[in-house]
Amino acid sequence: MQSGIVFNIQRYSIQDGPGIRTTVFLKGCPLRCGWCHNPEGQSPLPQLMLVETRCIGCGECTVVCPLCEGAAERKPAPVLADRCKVCGRCVEACPTGARRIVGRRMSTGEVMSELLKDKVFYAESGGGVTFSGGEPLAQPEFLGDLLRACRAGGLHTAIDTCGFGSTETVVALGQLADLILFDVKLMDDVLHRRYTGVSNEQILANLSALDAVHRNLWLRVPLIPGITDTPANLEATAKLASSLHNVRRVTILPYHKTGVQKFRRLGMECVLESLEPPTQQQLNAAAAVFESAGLPVALGA
Ligand code: SF4
Ligand code: SF4
Structure with missing residues (x-):
């Protein structure tokens, strides 16, 4: 049985896929997005x-x-x-x-005993379990073990991913999940490097590879004022989404400031401290870009 570092298990979640879900947050992420709302997920190790x-x-x-x-x-x-x-x-x-x-080390069995507590709610609501982070693919053996255990237990699963990693790993783990929530942040590689710390080249290649083998992809677009909400970025993202075969939904995730306080509490620097959330008007304008491309759009919280 595998084990890994988990920093939260959130029951009764309704933002991370269909129905009522339990979201498991795994520690460790290769990206360093300035707008991160879970900075405690960035380091792979426990933190004070x-x-x-x-x-x-x-x-x-x-x-x-x-x-x-x-x-x-x-x-x-x-x-x-x-x-x-x-x-x-x-x-x-x-x-x-x-x-x-x-963050603490948990075994697959320990996580599963938490997840199975709400099996009746998953069944009644069409929900299940979502693995998030951090970046869940950053603990591939643990994530694979958890996904297989959920499948054996009859639980619907989703992976919430930034898409970074080897294509082999992303595709192999993606195929163990029923739904992929795939973040697309910035289409311009220079801007992607500037704001997340890594190139988007591998991420976009992985999205394309997943689209070829998985029938249920939801794209998630973080709406960060002045950074990801430019017409050029939104139109390029909509064009990409339209070109894929298995994108069932685009969810726009408005920036919110909960991460700012967490950065401070962890003794980490928050580089976008003064950034404010988008207005309803900005959210509607972003949604319109995807709707006009014929894509089903949802607004996240
Ligand atoms: S601040 Fe860090 S080093 Fe100091 S007692 Fe707390 S956990 Fe230990
Ligand atoms: S000073 Fe604050 S953080 Fe430190 S022991 Fe007292 S209550 Fe806790």
Whole structure:
């Protein structure tokens, strides 16, 4: 049985595929999108998070943290993402639960016992299980094991992916899932490199390869004002979607600011801190681009 690092299991999700679903968030992602709303999914390893609204400033964490040796003041130990040893001493010492470790190793069996709790809701709603992240394909053996276990248990499965990885892996794992939620962010490779840290060349090749073998693809387009919402990008994305054979839906995902607070709580830099979500008018305009290309469009939350 395989195991991997999971940072959340979200029950009763209605945004990650059809029906009522449980979404499993796997840690680790090869992209570094500035607008990421799950930055705790970027690193493949467990991380410390400080929820400042729960902190009473008692300084118990400073007393036990090896990085705070010699500190004159009792105050909240800072989250130093690049130096924290994730030893968990401060988590144990904190009286309010303000500090926690995000991500833990789970076996396929442990994850499955969570997923099977809601089997009746999946059956009644036409739902199932979605593997997200981070990037679920970044833990290929674990993801494969989970997908096979879900199939054996009669659970509908979806993979929510940025599409980055070897074509062999993407296609092999994609074929184990009933639905692929495939992110298309930027069609221009220079812009894709600038805003995500990687080229889109392999991603688009993988999308094409999946389209050749999988009958149920939903494209997901993050609408990031001033970055992905330009007419040139939306029209190029719509043209791509129209050229594929098995795209059943395009979902537009509006940027929201939940990631900004998480970046801070993880001690990570948020490069788009001042970015605001799109207006309803901007969302409608983006949807119109895909509708005019004859594509079924949904607006995500
Ligand atoms: S988890 Fe990090 S911040 Fe907390 S005590 Fe250990 S080294 Fe210090
Ligand atoms: S131990 Fe917890 S409550 Fe006390 S200062 Fe540290 S984070 Fe805040």
